[in-house]
Amino acid sequence: MPSILGGLKGSDESWCKIEPVIQVPASTDEIVTTVSSAVKDALLGKPLPLLSDPDHKKAKDLLNGIHDKEVAALFGFKATALSNAPFRLVQRVTAGSNPDHVQTGQSFIALSYCWLSNDWKKKESSNSARKSKVPISLALFEAILAERASENEGIWIDQLCINQTDKQEKAVAIGAMDVVYQRARLVTVVLEDIVLDPLDESTLRELMETYDRGETWVHSEKMSSNRRLTILTWKILSARWFTRAWCGHEFLVSNNHIFLLQTESNKVVKMTTAFLLDLILLQSAYLSAVEQDEFAALSFAHGRQRRMLHRYASPQFQTKWSVGKQQDPLYTPSFTRAFSEVFGFDATYVVDKMSIVLNVLQCGLYFKGPNSMTYDQCCYIFHHIALSARDPTIFSTSGKRLEQAAWMRSPLDSDVNEPLFMGSKHLRLEHAPPFSNDGIELDLVVLATSRTINRPTSRHRVWANRVLKRCIEHADAFPAKFAFLIHGLRLESDDDDMAEDGPYTQREFYLDLLACLHECPGGIDWLVRSWEQWSPHLFDEASEQRIRRAMSLEYDEGTQLTPTQADDMVDIIYLLDDIHFPLQVADGRPAWLATPGTGNGSTDAIVFLCPPGNRTGPEYSVVIPRMLLSATYNMMRRLWYLSPTVIPGPQAQAGVNQKHGWEVVGKSCFFGQVEPGELKSTGAILQAQMICR
Structure with a gap:
């Protein structure tokens, strides 16, 4: 049985501070300044890795590979977006100062926060009587200013530093936003909708004092405090920030963050990501030690946010954002997984998520398409991008059919199952198969039929x-x-x-x-x-x-x-x-199929999930697309269940000269000791088969 973590000890990276609210100095103001091209290049870096020749060629190949010109026209090069986007910073100055005389520091801070809405208003600050254009409380903004490396260090705030009435500027600014957060010296995450009570504050101080003394927080000796910290951690994770697509994007592409919250006693709490991860570890230790989980409802409500933070903040995952890190050209990230994860978060405008996905993938493109699109429209154009990138995971999608092309499916969270730190890297397909809205042409290896697979006896x-x-x-x-x-x-x-x-x-x-x-x-x-x-x-x-x-x-x-x-x-x-985790109850019912073993005359098997129904129901073929036989695709739904159908079109409606294709009635991962490439010799190969539904 796995052992339970015995205790935690503080580190230079894991710290928390509870500070009194700073009063806003009299006769000050916040202004927005547009920096010069030279300063912009110094702050954002030039040349950037994503603007280097290999990366620009990758983006160019990706764009040229989109054979639908209307879809291709929706995208532009990241280099263009970065070059055309004005770069502005918010700075604290003496009231009445000339903006032209304001100096800019050698670094900047980026703010990550939730925009206000009709059902959620900004908390009024008690540290100043004056109004401010800053979209967060002045108490928290003053705490951010205290983190500046110098008085000239500016703050990047999207709401103020992007002209929200200029659609063209917004498009290029959004396309370059990942660079802004990646290059920021510090990203300050503001959780305005969470207020800590006195018990939260005292328990935090107990943990902080233990860390400050260099002592180990021993779980078995701190069960009562661990329970209170468990409640506090769920409170923090319930913040609206953890559900927003833009906030997740800002956190993901950056490396150095602190979280800021307020208390009922008018104080500001600052904690590093490492400290918040410590709270999650303490929470896990407590839940593993108690007989009954009294917080099961909170785990169900906020478990996704907890997993997201743990994954995105882990050092193994963060190394992918290292400046200058080059990707292996033989491999591709999972476009499908990125799309599914990003579209699982909330955003005011669905189309914004398309921009976020491109930024997360670091593919060298930005989205310049219409300001309003449906989820299905986004998913449709994303299939074109993924196929151009020769991403194999696009064939693992098993959600609802798209209206524009019935063979395309929306991705589900479980479509690409990978261990936490695999990095979502897959061997790139040798070529993208031919496709149209009517269908996609694939070579198939037929392994069995619904009549010949084995259900458990x-x-x-x-x-x-x-x-x-x-x-x-x-x-x-x-x-x-x-x-x-x-x-x-x-x-x-x-x-x-x-x-x-x-x-x-x-x-x-x-x-x-x-x-x-x-x-x-x-x-x-x-x-x-x-x-x-x-x-x-x-x-x-x-x-x-x-x-x-x-x-x-x-x-x-x-x-x-x-x-x-x-x-x-x-x-x-x-x-x-x-x-x-890799096999979901909703995906089907377990079955197995015998395959030739690696030894002379031996037998192995693959285990998979087949569609519901018995042997007397409609028959289907069990196949695997030939291009998905590589062992690197083992986390994908590459075992397909196909039934014959008629390819849609005028001929099908007329009932003459009908062309026959296949309809996908289900997909599954499969597992076993057999090497996938060996399956090629176990069944017949059907070439150039049209998958139309």
Whole structure:
């Protein structure tokens, strides 16, 4: 069983300060100055890595690869946006100063905040009676000014530094915004809608004082304080900032941040990202140690924000934004994953998310298209970009069909499943297949049909059902993080028979999956290998032995488990939790298919999720596009289920000279010991097949 983190110790990067509100100096004002080209180049850097010849060529190739000229016309080069965008800074000056005489420092601070809305107003400041054009409270703005490297260091605030009435300027400024945040000396994240109460403040001081003394915060000795810090952390993560697409973009592309909040006692709290990550670790330690998670509802409401912060702020992830870092031309980031993640956040205008995706991908393009577009329209033009980039993950999409092209699908969060720090890097396709709005042409490797794949047999389902029952019996020995999973297993029926026409429950999913892994050749070996890949920090030789023992035991009714066998059940729960990440209950029902093994005459198998339905339903073919056989695509839905259909068009409507194609009725990841390239020899190859739905 994985060990619980014993304690935390402060570091130079992890700090928090609680400071009194600074009074605004009398006779001062905030002005916006436009910096000269020379100063702009000095602050933003010239030449930038993204403006170098290799990167500009990459952007040019990407734009030229979009064969639909109307779609291509919606994009321009990042270099153009950066060159044409005016660069302005907000500076604190003595009232009545001549803006032309204001000096600009050698660095700048960028502000990340939420714009005001009708249902959320700016908090009035008590540190000044004067009005200000700054779009945040003066108490927090004064705290930001205190972080300046010099009095001449300016603050970049999008609302003031971009002409909001000039559509052309807004387009180029948005296209260059990632460069602004990447080059800022400091990014200040303002959480105006969160106010800390006296208990929050005193608990923070307790942790800060422990850090200041150089002592370790020992979890077992601080359970009461850890509970209060857990509540405080959920309060911080409930801030509106964590749900906004622009805010996530600003945080993601920058490297040095501090968070600012206010307290009920009129103080300002400043904390580094490292300190906020420490709070998340303390929260995890507390939830792992208690028997019951009283904050399950908060975890459900704000868990996504917690995962986003942890991922984006982790050093392994942040290295991708290092200035001058070059990408391997043989590989491409997952355009699909970036699109899905960005469009999962909130934004006032949907089309803004298209600009954010391009900035995040660092592909050298910016969006100059219309100010208003639907989600489907954004998704449609994004397919053209991803195909031009030869991104294989665009073929993993399994959401709803797009109106403009029925073979295109919107991406789901689970379409590209990757471990946290893989960096979302994939081998680029050798070429983009030919396509139009009517369909896309692919070579297919046919592996089986719905009649020949293997569903779990009753004997192995009975075994799996016994396993789940024992998990429930020993639930008290499991960490609190699995309470939701165990609760679901307890609620659902123990009936071994799966009703094809009824709802497919989480319990049935786990039962069928365990049965498949227990039954198919090499299933247990895959289970060991997959856990090692997905959770290397929890895996060791002892873990492998526990998994093999747990999967080999019969769990006969009426027999008592030994203490060792009962401990092994904990690993079953960890496996169920880990398996649920790449394989989702809603995706289908577990099945397996035998394949030739690596040894002489041996047999292996692949495990996957097939569409609901029994063997007597409409037949479909189980295929894999030939271009997706590479082992680097193992996190994708590359196993497709196809049924024959008629290609749409005038001929189809007339009923004469009809052309036949394929409709995708489902997609799945697949797993197993077999190398994907070996599947090419297991089935027939159909060339130039049209996928039209």
